[in-house]
Amino acid sequence: MAVPKKRTSVSKKRIRRNIxxxxxxxxxxxxxxxxxxxxxxxxxxxxR
Incomplete structure (x- = not known):
């Protein structure tokens, strides 16, 4: 059965986006x- 993944924290999301x-x-x-x-x-x- 599919299990939802844990939510990514806002700070991690920001770090990845900035990279x-x-x-x-x-x-x-x-x-x-x-x-x-x-x-x-x-x-x-x-x-030309």
Missing amino acids: WKKKRGDLAAGKAFSLAKSISTGHSKFL
Whole structure:
């Protein structure tokens, strides 16, 4: 028989969410830097 799991505490939920957001921020920053680098060198298809 299925047993409901215990509730995750608010603090644990916040910690996990902040870690996830930080990772996503790193990913977005990396993409932005890569795009800026390619635009500055002239290898970008973005502004053609």
